[in-house]
Amino acid sequence: MEKPDDVDRGFAALADPVRRAIVARLSRGPATVGEIAEPFDISLQAVSRHLQVLEDAGLVSKGRDAQRRPVRLEPAALERLTAWIDGYRIAAERSFRRLDALLAEDPQAPPAAPSGTDPTTPRRRDR
Template sequence: MSTDDELVDRGFAALADPVRRAIVARLGRGPATVGELAAPFEISVQAVSKHVQVLEHAGLVTKGRQAQRRPVRLEPAALERLTAWIDGHRLLAEQRYRRLDAVLGDPSRRRDT
């Protein structure tokens, strides 16, 4: 499996969890510390930190350092990679449906039984 395939696999696996999807959605508005990310959840800061580690391993977020703060940032390129994968498969499916529509719409191609 290529590195790009592995990153796509890790990205989708990371986004399979609703807490991690919520964290990604929050980071779409800007960087936040793990404590700030944990605030809306009824789970511990340590649990949110583990979710952030999974997102970081998938390349979806990075942790930085600003004095005492360690803000977590979204990595837009990783989301673009996942979107490109989805778009590629969506386009293939749409082409197949168009061909099927063309066949079903052309009475000369149908056989009555």
């Protein structure tokens, strides 16, 4: 089980759009700081600070490949964040299924709105 601090650090790191863009870039493969910085209108030092936040959260790691120092995405860390979210999504889906079942049993309940319609909009009744 993931510690709350790890989850907090992971989501805090991903709260910044530059860091999300860096994660998106690294999802295509390892890259150096210079390669990561290319699309951004910020300094290499600022990119390095963003990478440090991502590394502190465990989302990326820095390696050594001869003279290159590639930064790699740590997919397991992203999977842990996804699993945390999925736990809440699954619980919400269960609640909605129970509510649907209760409404299906109640003859006084209004019929479910067809997909793609707004259930709060009054329906026209044919007379």
